Amino acid sequence: MSSPWNSGRSPRQIAHSIAHSRREFLRATTGAALALSTTRAGAAVVPTRKVVVVTFGGGARDQETFMPEGQENIPLLLSELIPQATFFTQVVNRGILGHYVATASLATGAYETFNNFAAVAPSNPTVFEYFRKDLKRPASDAWVIAPSNGFNRIGESEHRSYGVGLGARVVLPKRLLGSALSPRDALLYDHLLRDNYETPLYAPDIGGDSMQLHELAEILKLSVSDFSAHAQSLASPDELSVYIARRLMQQLAPSMIWITLHDIDVAHSGAFSLYIDGIRRSDRLCATLWRTIQSEPEYAGKTNLFILPDFGRDSDEDPGGNGFQHHRTGDALSRTTWMLALGPGIRQNVVVDRPVQSVDLVPTLGALLGFASPYSQGKALTEVL
Numbered sequence: 001m002s003s004p005w006n007s008g009r010s011p012r013q014i015a016h017s018i019a020h021s022r023r024e025f026l027r028a029t030t031g032a033a034l035a036l037s038t039t040r041a042g043a044a045v046v047p048t049r050k051v052v053v054v055t056f057g058g059g060a061r062d063q064e065t066f067m068p069e070g071q072e073n074i075p076l077l078l079s080e081l082i083p084q085a086t087f088f089t090q091v092v093n094r095g096i097l098g099h100y101v102a103t104a105s106l107a108t109g110a111y112e113t114f115n116n117f118a119a120v121a122p123s124n125p126t127v128f129e130y131f132r133k134d135l136k137r138p139a140s141d142a143w144v145i146a147p148s149n150g151f152n153r154i155g156e157s158e159h160r161s162y163g164v165g166l167g168a169r170v171v172l173p174k175r176l177l178g179s180a181l182s183p184r185d186a187l188l189y190d191h192l193l194r195d196n197y198e199t200p201l202y203a204p205d206i207g208g209d210s211m212q213l214h215e216l217a218e219i220l221k222l223s224v225s226d227f228s229a230h231a232q233s234l235a236s237p238d239e240l241s242v243y244i245a246r247r248l249m250q251q252l253a254p255s256m257i258w259i260t261l262h263d264i265d266v267a268h269s270g271a272f273s274l275y276i277d278g279i280r281r282s283d284r285l286c287a288t289l290w291r292t293i294q295s296e297p298e299y300a301g302k303t304n305l306f307i308l309p310d311f312g313r314d315s316d317e318d319p320g321g322n323g324f325q326h327h328r329t330g331d332a333l334s335r336t337t338w339m340l341a342l343g344p345g346i347r348q349n350v351v352v353d354r355p356v357q358s359v360d361l362v363p364t365l366g367a368l369l370g371f372a373s374p375y376s377q378g379k380a381l382t383e384v385l
């Protein structure tokens with residue numbers, strides 16, 4: 001497979017081509033308007049605004065998603081979500097391309113530099129700490145649902161002005177499910193328990209303050225046996241994460257939920273068909289979350305949804321990589337991705353072509369919800385404010 005635009009071109013030309021192709025496609029299929037100015041949307045003040053952030057840990061490439069040959073894999077993003085969204089076509093990640101450190105960077109709005117496979121907290125304050133401290137919100141109001149046990153410290157930084165006691169509650173669905181099962185039963189759930197795809201033998205140190213099974217069962221009003229019985233009906237870890245997220249929305253209705261999907265990263269196994277299945281499932285789960293937001297009274301009409309991959313994957317042309325399988329080269333395709341923003345106050349069916357950075361998310365959330373993010377390296381995206 002080859003990409004028509006990335007052979008012999010500079011990163012700037014490649015990025016331009018991606019943006020151009022997306023813009024033309026979107027204009028043709030949705031009639032989306034290009035945002036030519038950064039004037040404010042002029043939205044009314046939304047009372048008790050909530051936000052749901054969905055990241056894909058293990059991003060997908062353009063040719064399997066937004067390019068013509070990939071569009072069949074994301075029918076719901078294209079037909080249902082994009083027409084209601086402001087779509088940023090060039091979101092550049094200049095940080096380390098490992099999932100935990102990159103997702104932590106998305107959550108702090110600063111490029112974190114720690115070892116991706118270390119059980120450490122982010123150095124910069126997280127969005128959860130900014131939110132809770134400035135708006136005086138309780139611990140029950142900010143939640144992370146994380147794909148790997150190695151993400152257990154993502155909810156709270158080590159920053160001395162924030163940190164201890166100000167972070168999010170972190171749910172590790174695989175850990176919860178594992179603790180609900182006997183060793184014999186765990187074999188039946190093997191497909192839901194695999195911790196990460198890049199280093200299958202990596203066994204993260206689980207310290208930190210992640211949620212315990214019985215505590216969560218109580219919050220979700222779900223018995224441990226019902227939880228494990230329902231899990232058996234699910235096809236993947238991401239379905240388990242979204243199940244927990246929806247239950248959390250119904251039972252506790254927190255103002256800030258951060259979900260990291262990770263099924264796509266099965267690409268590391270080299271199985272292209274499983275990678276495509278992961279993209280299609282992510283497409284479906286994003287639509288499920290958006291529909292849940294519309295149907296839950298605590299969320300409908302006052303919730304913004306942001307969806308973005310943590311980064312991309314390698315191109316087919318770079319001799320230092322192996323195409324879709326990994327994200328090791330740091331080439332333009334592996335760094336350039338996209339973001340959708342939806343909900344009250346955000347213009348619908350609008351494309352923003354200018355390059356932005358993944359660290360711009362946190363200050364944007366701060367501007368929407370009313371908190372400062374003084375240690376973020378990003379800038380609020382005025383197109384959605």
Ligand SMILES: [Zn+2]
Nearest residue numbers: 058099198265
């Ligand atoms: Zn990966």
